[in-house]
Amino acid sequence: MFDEKTQSTGSRKDTRWTSLIEELNKWPSEAPEWEAVQVQEFIDQVQLIAEQKGREREESRRFQLQQALNQLRENHGAILVDYFQCTDLSKWKVACYPMDRIGELMERLKDLLALLDQRQALYKQVPQNYLEGIKQWTALGDVERQSRAQVEQLDQDFSIASPELPRALDEDNKEDAQPSPELESTSPGQGPSSDSPDSDQEQKTKKDLSLSTAVVPKKEFSPTEKESESEPVPLSEEHEPTHIQTVLPEPKPLSLRSVQEVASLLQEDESDENWESLGWSLLAEDDLAGAYWLACSLKAAGRNVPVSPELLAVIQASRWLENDTDSLAFDIRQIVSEWEWGNQGTTSERLLSLAASLRPSLVAQHTGLVSWLPQREEVNPVLGTLVEAVRTFASAGHSLQSEDMRSVEGGKTHEEQIRAIGEQARLFLENNRSSRLKFKGATAVLRRLVSQEGDLHCLLAPVIKNKADQVAQVQQRIGYLGERRQICERIRRIDQGQGPRRSKPITGDPINQLVRSVAEAVGLARKWCELIKQKQDIHRTRRVEDVEGLRGRVQEVLPEVKAKLEPRQDQPQEEAAVGHILQRAIGQVAGMLGLEEQADIEVPETWMQCGSSSLAGALSRRLLYIPEISIDEDGLPEEEQEAVIAGYLRQSLAEKRSLAMAWDLRIEGQDFRFTNVLRNMLENDADRQRLEHRNDEELKSAQAMLKDTVSSVEGAIEKGLVDGLISEEERADLNAGLPRVEGALYLPPLLQQLSDIEERLNQRLEERLQELEVQWQEIKQGLEQSIPDLTIAEESIKSAFMQRDTRVIEESLAHLREVRDGERQWPDEWFIRPDKPDIFLKFQEARPRIEEALSRLVSVAQLAEMIEQGQAWADMEFGELPQECREETARALRSWHQLKRCSQQRKSQMHIQALLEYLGFRPSAGKSAVGIAVKKCDQDWLYCQVDAAVGDLARSIPQLGSQASGCYNVVCFWKRPRVASIGTFLRELGLDNQTVIACSLERLSEQWRCNMAAQAQENRLALVVLDEILLVFLARLDDTRLPTFLRCSLPYAALNPYMPFQAGNVPPEMYYGRDEMIRQLKEASCIVFGGRQLGKSSLLRQVEREFHQPESKQYAWIEDIKLVGDILTGEQPDRLWIKLRDGFKSHFLIRATEANQPERIRKYIEKAMAESPQRRVLV
Incomplete structure (x- = not known):
């Protein structure tokens, strides 16, 4: 026998035990170690070692599990408690968890840690565009749903392993642990044998009986029973001491499973039986609307439907129905007239139709539900009596009203x-x-x-x-x-x-x-x-008698009906659900007749009627729990969505989704349409306040994002037009497709509209780039024969292709085409771009160094002396600057120092004037100094308006140039302003929509500037700020400092130089290039031609601005002659002379005259030009 075991063991995978047994097998049989006593001692020692090693292994695994749990609490404890509502996290104990399930629990903890780390990473990501934002929020929603499921499972696992559970069973369920009297009274030889036909049924009965005993709640025991539980049970042969063990509950019969359990089962097995079971569970738990949408979805998907959705809708409407005037009566009437279930319905459907028809047959016979009342012989005698009482009352033509009961009383x-x-x-x-x-x-x-x-x-x-x-x-x-x-x-x-006829019907x-x-x-x-x-026809007493008769008959049969419908432990699920619905319907009738308390017949889910004007709209409120379903403004799902409702409903039920969780998901999905409904639905005040706050914040953020996205797409459309990618008609079509931002509450479809527009523009851009690529390859082949080295051109054009800049590519190819055709020479400077330093980057690098060096000085006045002497400081070589420049910088620093010390109203104006002149502001034309007028002031701030000019120093920023009209708003702060209140401060001064130059006499940190940038973007504040650090940074310059100041301060402001935009009228600060064309237009007659939106009008406006100088006897203006000579307008070409006459008159170059003959007008013009030989006119 030993050899057989050894051979069997040897056939397995070789282990240390196998080697040890093989070694023992080699010992001779006469060895003293084979004595029984020694063998038993050896076995005992091995057993002790095994037990010790087992304890060590358990401690090691529990230690690893505890480490993982500590890591979870440390990294994500706050999120688990506050967001996932895991209030029992502190009660999760490793010590009492079963050893055989520690590995499984360890894997779940690792999965949860990974999911929470992924969630944290998703929150930190900054989407580059709105599509990435939608993908991010979708991924975040999936991760959070998985995390929530893991948290619930872990909470359940730890609660099962809780050390309190065995004591609870011992204290509260001692009677459950004792064998029932019925089982004790049956001796082993008295009952049916195990081979008898009834043995299986008996075993099933015993199992059901023990299960029903185990679920009796504590409150149903009487004090006598509790006292008897505490008495000791004498030990005998029949009563051996037993140990109460904590075990997982046995699977419940289908009839006892809750909605959540059935939904969880469906995630593993989507059989028709389980789907039907879910429908019955929803009915049993009074979720009629959920059962209705489940039936609609299963029907749309071609599956078996436990109950027709039309019947469920009528049952729900009958609960809400008040009387014939209720609009629900019309919806019920329409269903009754269009849907006929007839006598072919199942027993459950006939009973449910009875539940649907009882109350409407009394209060609203107009609905037609009286016809749904079954005949007396079709139901059991007890229900038959009740049905006949209702039918008799309805046949009298009465509608039961609240006044009837008051009339009876x-x-x-x-x-x-x-x-x-x-x-x-x-x-x-x-x-x-x-x-x-x-x-x-x-x-x-x-x-x-x-x-x-x-x-x-x-x-x-x-x-x-x-x-x-x-x-x-x-x-x-x-x-x-x-x-x-x-x-x-x-x-x-x-x-x-x-x-x-209206284009849009009602x-x-x-x-x-x-x-x-x-x-x-x-x-x-x-x-x-x-x-x-x-x-007229029936005396009032007859109606009262009918109501009294109805009330009496219902009162007589009600106790027996309720007893028949009382749920039983072994009742099939379908029967239990139907009985519950029928019981609620009869309860409502009894409540109307004053036979039951109102609390006993309260109709659940009445909130679904709030704000809805139809039955379909009220039922659709149930879908608010399922944000995954796309619904319209009335809450109704799209037709193609019906088939998938069942799957999402199952998921929401399995994860036991609360209304607060659903609201969170709607916020994540950027759907804010049903905020008022959700607010009224949510009962928990803490959740409501939290979600209202989050809803408001997310709505503002989403609308701001939508506004920015619309603005971005508008710019893309305009750029597409300028680049020749789309026509004027297409531009109008695309602009018409832009969504409205004001009042937008459901963002995904609006963002999809914008995505479609961008996709259309990108498609046109790709097509254009492909055309240009073909042209470039063709030109390149032609140039390779005459130009040996095309490296510079290739790199420049390759860079333009990477930047997808079609305008640069087209200009470059036009030049190269002329070179290829021999019309021009090859100039290398075409493709060489100057390397401009990044001033803002240099400022960011120098900021910490300057701030640290300033902290070691007593004041900037000390730095002024060092600069005058040309000393090096903070890696800035001031000795390289001209003496005049150093003296100017020293004066500005001393003015800054004095401004920090002086009172706000007296000498401050002089120092502010010195600082502005240091930056580059100059006196306006005809004035000797920069003018400063104090408008308002307080203890720590001063607001003044400055009359000055900047010339062309504010290039690219018309708000500080031509649009400022020589008037600038300057605010000086003696104390560092609070970022959160600066927007309110500017609004009170009326400066929130204007460009403001601010001087902060305290040093500003980088964090302050970043916060200010966020505030500026949110409130659209055009605020450029000068502080001590930036002032010192400007001291290193030997030329005008205003452009550098703007380059370093504008990144923290919200200022758009492209607004306001008027086609053909570009501000002078925004006009660049085409100097040769401007020179030619000033010197000779020219024809400017080109495609649309290529800058012809902007070129003419710039020439007009530069040439028009009346003090130098130079006049220029633009005449629009588009309609002159147009056959459609009827304007003759001679009309051009009239326009010239009016232009010369408006500039006082000829006397007022009404002459309209071309010859006379020509003589007037010649005479005006001859009067002053230096006079020049450009039209």
């Missing part, structure tokens, strides 16, 4: 109710005559309906005047407006009769509002007719 009289209806009708017409709907056309239709000749006025006029003899006419008009499709058809005809929410208004009027009229009919 001595409420309002009959006449008072009729007068009350008339007053309601009067107020209805009065209010709707002045009401306004969102859609102008809908408002017009509503006012037409309530006008003197309108349908609703004619319907309600007899009601208001209580003309009982016109009941027949009112009922006839009710017949015309009794159904939704009739109302919609009437609205359509009225809308068409308003005037010319749809969506506006037509729902109109239908609701008509339904309200019809309901008032129907109620009035009913009251009049009761008064």
